[in-house]
Structures are given as C-alpha cells and as structure tokens.
Amino acid sequence: MTSLKIELLFAALLFSNFYCFVVSDYQGDVLVTMKTSLNASDTQLIDWNENQVNPCTWSKIICDVDLNVISISLSNMGFTGTLSPKIGDLKGLSTLVLQGNNITGKIPEEFGNLTSLTMLDLENNQLSGTIPPSIGNLKELQFLILSENNLIGPIPDSLSGLSNLINLQLASNEIDGPIPDPLFQVSKYNFSGNHLNCGVNFPHKCESDNGGHSSKSKTGTIIGIIAGLLGVMFVAALLVFLWKGKHKGYKREVFVDVVGEADRRIEFGQLKRFSWRELQLATDNFNEKNVLGQGGFGKVYKGVMPDNTKVAVKRLTDYESPGGDAAFHREVEMISVAVHKNLLRLIGFCTTPTERLLVYPYMQNLSVAYRLRELKPGEPFLDWPIRKRVALGTARGLEYLHEHCNPKIIHRDVKAANVLLDEDFEAVVGDFGLAKLVDVRKTNVTTQVRGTMGHIAPEYLSTGKSSERTDVFGYGIMLLELVTGQRAIDFARLEDEDDVLLLDHVKKLQREKQLNSIVDPNLNGNYDLQDVEMMIQVALLCTQGSPEDRPPMSEVVRMLEGEGLAERWEVWEHVEVTRSQEYERLQRRFGWAEDSINNQDAIELSGGR
Incomplete structure (x- = not known):
C-alpha cells in the first residue's frame, strides 16, 4: 500500500508539472501567433520565443500564480499588422492594451471569448469593420476604449448588458445609428466625432454627432478628452492607463501628463514580475553591505541588474497574505497606476510562497533624512533652494x-x-501605498x-x-x-x-x-x-x-x-x-x-x- 501511495503521489506530481507545461505551451503558441500577426519587427518582443516554454517570463506579459496570462500591454510599439483571433483562447486574460499602434483589419469575433477581460484598449489604431456583438459577452469588462479608429456600423445592442462598464470611449470613428439608452448610464463615455443619433431622451449628450461629419477631428477630440479628464480630476486611478500621449515616436512607454504640470511628462513603463533568483543575484544574496535603509515595512537593498541598471529592492517583512499571490498582485497594480513626477515609480515585484518584494528605481541622492543628518565627509548638504523645492515637490x-x-x-x-532625491535633487515620495x-x-x-x-x-x-x-x-x-x-x-x-x-x-x-x-x-x-x-x-x-x-x-x-x-x-x-x-x-x-x-x-x- 505504501508503495502504491508513493507511485500515485509521483504520478500526481508529474501530472501537475505536465499541466503547467501544457498551460504555458498553448499560451506561448497564442502569443507567438499574435506577435506574427502584428508584424512585429526583428527587434521587437525578442523574448517572445516559441522555444521558451514559459511565456510568464516574457516582456509586456503578466501572469497569475497559476501561470495564466492575465495582462498584455503593447502600447505605442508601431505595429502595422492585424489582431489574431487566437487571442480569444487566453481565457484568463483580464487586461489587453494595444493603443497607439497602426493595427489594421477587424476586431475578431473571438474576442468575445475573453470572459475574464476587464480592460480592452485598442485606441488610436486603424481598425475597420464593425464592433463585434460578441463584446457583449464580456460581463466583467470595465474599460472599453476604441476611440480613433475607422470602425463603422451601429453600436451593438449587446453592449447594453455590460453592467460593470465604467468607461466607454468610441470617439472619432465612423459609427452610425442610435446609441442604446443604457450606455448613457456609464459613468464616463465619449461618442463624439461619429454619425450617431442620441435619441429623444438624450439629444444634448452628443449634439456634435448629429452634423454627419465625414472626417474625424482628432485635434478636437484630443482637446475634449484632456478637458474632460482635467474636469473630473482622474475619476478612477486606472484612467492613468487611458490618458495616452499621441506621439508615435514613443515606442515602449506610455507618457502621462501631470495635472498642473503640463510642460512636464512622466515615463510609465511596464510593471515587471521579477524572479526570486534575479533579485537574489542583483543584491548579492541580500547582502547587508547593500542595505540602503530599514523601516517599518522591511529593508531596502541596492541592486544591480545584468544590464548594469541600479535598482532598490524592498523586502517586506510584515506581510500577511490570506489572499495569496493574486491578491498581492492586484494591490501592486493599484499602487503602480499612481504616476506622478514626485512619486516613486514602481518597476516591478516578486512573490514566492514566503517572500514579497518590490523593485523601484535607485535614487542616487538617497533620502532627505540622509542629506540632512547622515552625510559622510565631503558630501554636499541640502542648500535652501533645494529644501524649498523638496517642500513643494513633496506637497x-x-x-x-x-x-x-x-x-x-x-x-x-x-x-x-521617506522622501527620496533623484539625480537632480527633485523630491520623490516613496513607500506610498505600502500601509494599504x-x-x-x-x-x-x-x-x-x-x-x-x-x-x-x-x-x-x-x-x-x-x-x-x-x-x-x-x-x-x-x-x-x-x-x-x-x-x-x-x-x-x-x-x-x-x-x-x-x-x-x-x-x-x-x-x-x-x-x-x-x-x-x-x-x-x-x-x-x-x-x-x-x-x-x-x-x-x-x-x-x-x-x-x-x-x-x-x-x-x-x-x-x-x-x-x-x-x-x-x-x-x-x-x-x-x-x-x-x-x-x-x-x-x-x-x-x-x-x-x-x-x-x-x-x-x-x-x-
């Protein structure tokens, strides 16, 4: 009996590993097909390699604890191809962002199979055809962003059944016909720059649509979107994903304007999931000589990545996790969308059954406290103009x-x-959101x-x-x-x-x-x-x-x-x-x-x- 139990256990372990490989393998096939369909160049998505089994290690991809791909973010990459129907096979996908490319062709009906999707952002491409009625199957969808394409035909009635929808952007297309009344109950929407009929109940909601414009006024739409965003003062933190720079030259980042700082732009890179081994090597096995500081949430270590990029790795020491890796991941994502010139940008994170780590850019001039009270001989102190700048930046x-x-x-x-200083001695508030x-x-x-x-x-x-x-x-x-x-x-x-x-x-x-x-x-x-x-x-x-x-x-x-x-x-x-x-x-x-x-x-x- 003992021998049989051991054999059964061994078989179960084999099946478990086989399942993980199967999941990773079919997802990898889907992503490679997607890469090919988008006409990615030889220098783009290099690590999306069909010979690498686990796509969860690929750039622009985030997976959950079960190795399901849950996020694909490919903004402003310059793709000129089409959308692969195979994407619809990624049943665990919750975020798909492809805004700011030159993607052509239709939105595949198969996108209606993405029943876990909460965000679909295809803004500012060259997509044609109609909005697939199958999008109405996405009952978890909260953000549907299809503005600035060449979409035609009516808005499918099926979209009225998207009860979780909080942001609907269809501006600057060639869409016609009536707007279903329930869509006016969405907290944020934009139908301008189309040929739509708002109906008798909401004639004032899209007066600019009734003129039958034959061409899109993108400048007017951009101004309207920016004005609307400034008016509602970032109704939801996730809208930071949706406020896009219209600069095609930015290939790998989204640039977000800071409210009140229109002349400054902020780089918002893709949140990366690091492996434990990567961070272990970067910090020399969390060597005490690399400790930058220690606070109520844990120690911070200086790290150097293989490309010589310096990072700061915070190793949380007071973490209770009944919700596990997925819960931690959701909270990290919420913190990561708070993007501002004076806030420390989160690069990525790492989770294991016993560890939670956050990875930030390395701040060359350390903290304000260090510059005030812990200077080594010969290091410059903070002069009065810098202190004034720190006070205002922190505020x-x-x-x-x-x-x-x-x-x-x-x-x-x-x-x-907890107020850090970058290379220009600008204030950067760190550790925000960690209490939550x-x-x-x-x-x-x-x-x-x-x-x-x-x-x-x-x-x-x-x-x-x-x-x-x-x-x-x-x-x-x-x-x-x-x-x-x-x-x-x-x-x-x-x-x-x-x-x-x-x-x-x-x-x-x-x-x-x-x-x-x-x-x-x-x-x-x-x-x-x-x-x-x-x-x-x-x-x-x-x-x-x-x-x-x-x-x-x-x-x-x-x-x-x-x-x-x-x-x-x-x-x-x-x-x-x-x-x-x-x-x-x-x-x-x-x-x-x-x-x-x-x-x-x-x-x-x-x-x-």
Missing part, C-alpha cells in the same frame, strides 16, 4: 495621492526618510497604527483611524525637519529644556520670535528669513491638533506658491491667542504649574506609543 506628490487617485491613497508615514498593501488583507477590522514616533497625528494614535489629514500632519513635521535639520523626536533636548518633540520646540521658539535659532546651522545663514517664516507657518497649520483644522494638500501647495497663507495664518494666531488666554485663566483658577500647561501637546502626542 504635490501627496496632493496627487489624496485628490487625484480613486480610491485615494493615504501614505501614513510621511517623513524626511500590508494591512488590506488583515483578518481583523482594526487597522494597525503605522508610522514613526513624532510624525504620527494624535487622532490616528488614539483611534487607529487614518485619513488624508493624517498625512498632512506628517508633512508638517517633515517641513520642520527641512527647516531645522533635526529629528522629530530628540531626547538630547532634555538636557536644556523639556521639548523632546520637535513640534513643541519650534512652537516655543516661534512664540519667542527666535526664528534664527530654529534654522539648520549647516545652512550658515544662507537662507531667506521670510521663506523660513512662511515654511514654519505652513508647518504649524498642518500640525494642528484637530484634523478638520488642517489644510488639504491642494491648499498647502497653493500656500507654498504664495497664495492664501496670510489669511490662514491670521486665523491660526487668533485661535492660539484664545487658547493661551484660556490656559492662563485655568492656571490662575487651579494653580497649575506653567510647565504642565506648555507641554499639553507633548503629553497628547506621546501617550500610548
């Missing part, structure tokens, strides 16, 4: 997370150590308080509930770090005074009008005193005890740019005077000692750590 990055991402992303550990990534799958309801002593907002500490105003508090403390060069908590100050917390220390010196005593002595007097005063005022507004009193990050950005600070500060001073008078009244009534009054904030912030 813009947090504003994007809070107000332009849906759902919003709360950092929960804003501090100088780690906590989202915890089995209990209570969220673990995460953060660093001296940076944690009092309401988060006492209730465990965080909000964007929690980040505003941490940002205010970071501003004080920038001005003073000091840590948020420093017990060395006990030798001269009672203000262990930097916030209390600065408040005291601000009341005493000793601003010169606050400023980092490493600046050697090379700063603008008005700038210092402005930054301290913004910091104190951000660190008010009540979260409702703190300004949102969009207002912080405006104040740093010179708008609205005076009015806010006047209100703050009035409140502080009233509070001081009340303390004095209570002191006289109850005979409290002066020290016990002056340190109320310190007591509140220190409690329960």
Whole structure:
C-alpha cells in the first residue's frame, strides 16, 4: 500500500508539472501567433520565443500564480499588422492594451471569448469593420476604449448588458445609428466625432454627432478628452492607463501628463514580475553591505541588474497574505497606476510562497533624512533652494495621492526618510501605498497604527483611524525637519529644556520670535528669513491638533506658491491667542504649574506609543 501511495503521489506530481507545461505551451503558441500577426519587427518582443516554454517570463506579459496570462500591454510599439483571433483562447486574460499602434483589419469575433477581460484598449489604431456583438459577452469588462479608429456600423445592442462598464470611449470613428439608452448610464463615455443619433431622451449628450461629419477631428477630440479628464480630476486611478500621449515616436512607454504640470511628462513603463533568483543575484544574496535603509515595512537593498541598471529592492517583512499571490498582485497594480513626477515609480515585484518584494528605481541622492543628518565627509548638504523645492515637490506628490487617485491613497508615514532625491535633487515620495498593501488583507477590522514616533497625528494614535489629514500632519513635521535639520523626536533636548518633540520646540521658539535659532546651522545663514517664516507657518497649520483644522494638500501647495497663507495664518494666531488666554485663566483658577500647561501637546502626542 505504501508503495502504491508513493507511485500515485509521483504520478500526481508529474501530472501537475505536465499541466503547467501544457498551460504555458498553448499560451506561448497564442502569443507567438499574435506577435506574427502584428508584424512585429526583428527587434521587437525578442523574448517572445516559441522555444521558451514559459511565456510568464516574457516582456509586456503578466501572469497569475497559476501561470495564466492575465495582462498584455503593447502600447505605442508601431505595429502595422492585424489582431489574431487566437487571442480569444487566453481565457484568463483580464487586461489587453494595444493603443497607439497602426493595427489594421477587424476586431475578431473571438474576442468575445475573453470572459475574464476587464480592460480592452485598442485606441488610436486603424481598425475597420464593425464592433463585434460578441463584446457583449464580456460581463466583467470595465474599460472599453476604441476611440480613433475607422470602425463603422451601429453600436451593438449587446453592449447594453455590460453592467460593470465604467468607461466607454468610441470617439472619432465612423459609427452610425442610435446609441442604446443604457450606455448613457456609464459613468464616463465619449461618442463624439461619429454619425450617431442620441435619441429623444438624450439629444444634448452628443449634439456634435448629429452634423454627419465625414472626417474625424482628432485635434478636437484630443482637446475634449484632456478637458474632460482635467474636469473630473482622474475619476478612477486606472484612467492613468487611458490618458495616452499621441506621439508615435514613443515606442515602449506610455507618457502621462501631470495635472498642473503640463510642460512636464512622466515615463510609465511596464510593471515587471521579477524572479526570486534575479533579485537574489542583483543584491548579492541580500547582502547587508547593500542595505540602503530599514523601516517599518522591511529593508531596502541596492541592486544591480545584468544590464548594469541600479535598482532598490524592498523586502517586506510584515506581510500577511490570506489572499495569496493574486491578491498581492492586484494591490501592486493599484499602487503602480499612481504616476506622478514626485512619486516613486514602481518597476516591478516578486512573490514566492514566503517572500514579497518590490523593485523601484535607485535614487542616487538617497533620502532627505540622509542629506540632512547622515552625510559622510565631503558630501554636499541640502542648500535652501533645494529644501524649498523638496517642500513643494513633496506637497504635490501627496496632493496627487489624496485628490487625484480613486480610491485615494493615504501614505501614513510621511517623513524626511521617506522622501527620496533623484539625480537632480527633485523630491520623490516613496513607500506610498505600502500601509494599504500590508494591512488590506488583515483578518481583523482594526487597522494597525503605522508610522514613526513624532510624525504620527494624535487622532490616528488614539483611534487607529487614518485619513488624508493624517498625512498632512506628517508633512508638517517633515517641513520642520527641512527647516531645522533635526529629528522629530530628540531626547538630547532634555538636557536644556523639556521639548523632546520637535513640534513643541519650534512652537516655543516661534512664540519667542527666535526664528534664527530654529534654522539648520549647516545652512550658515544662507537662507531667506521670510521663506523660513512662511515654511514654519505652513508647518504649524498642518500640525494642528484637530484634523478638520488642517489644510488639504491642494491648499498647502497653493500656500507654498504664495497664495492664501496670510489669511490662514491670521486665523491660526487668533485661535492660539484664545487658547493661551484660556490656559492662563485655568492656571490662575487651579494653580497649575506653567510647565504642565506648555507641554499639553507633548503629553497628547506621546501617550500610548
């Protein structure tokens, strides 16, 4: 019997391996056929090789834990071929993005077999024929982007049954006929630049369609799309995939405009799944000599890839994963779509049964905390103009997370150590989304308080509930770090005074009008005193005890740019005077000692750590 069990187990293992090879093999065949059909050149998709069994290691491909291909992203590659019907065999596919090429021919009916698909983006190609009615079979579909092609005929009635659809883009085609009424219930749509009839119920929804335009106005469509996106302020974070540069010269990346920074562009590369072995070799087996830093989420290692590209590898040490690899993957994808000049771009990730790792670009000038307090002899310190730039850049990055991402992303550990500096000393906020990534799958309801002593907002500490105003508090403390060069908590100050917390220390010196005593002595007097005063005022507004009193990050950005600070500060001073008078009244009534009054904030912030 024992022998039989062993044989059965051996057979099961063989079958399991055989199944994986079969799955990988048929998917590889589909992808190679797709590559051929698209007329990929000899220098494109080189690693899509029919002799390599596992397509999950190929570029532009993401697989799930069961080795099913779930994402294909081939934007702006310059393909001139057609779409292979074989793509319809990839039943696990959830994302198919082929926008910005010159693909011709029809959309295959077989695409209706992709029942797991949530995003289909074929925008800005040369596709012809009608929209296949089989698209109506894609009940999981959320994004259907077919704008700027040569599609003809009516909109299939079957699309009305796509109950999960949240974004429908059909602009600038040659589509005609009526628009099914249910499609007007989709939260975001664009039918302009066609020959459509909106019907009697929605005549105002596509007035520009009724003129029977014979040619597409792409410039007008682009302006309309951009204006619409600016108007809704990124209704969903995934729309960052859909805001495409119309520059055919960009072959391997999508370029996304930053709101309010129209003259700057950001490179958004394909998220890559690394193997454990790749990262092990890159970091010299996670050698301690390569540790760049360590925080609440784990250690960060410097790594060098085979092409000599430097990366930073974060090895998470506090990760609970009932949902497994697929759940982690979904959360990583959500974080990866937050793309902004002042946010650290996620390159890729790695998962094993026991490990979770994230891979980021290497930041040459390390962190703001390092540049303020940990410099080696001969290394340059942060001068005042750079500190001002860091303050504004960090504010813009947090504003994007809070107000332009849906759902919003709360950092929960804003501090100088988590603000990195690129080769030009531009601020890049790192570790955003990691609190969600780690906590989202915890089995209990209570969220673990995460953060660093001296940076944690009092309401988060006492209730465990965080909000964007929690980040505003941490940002205010970071501003004080920038001005003073000091840590948020420093017990060395006990030798001269009672203000262990930097916030209390600065408040005291601000009341005493000793601003010169606050400023980092490493600046050697090379700063603008008005700038210092402005930054301290913004910091104190951000660190008010009540979260409702703190300004949102969009207002912080405006104040740093010179708008609205005076009015806010006047209100703050009035409140502080009233509070001081009340303390004095209570002191006289109850005979409290002066020290016990002056340190109320310190007591509140220190409690329960």
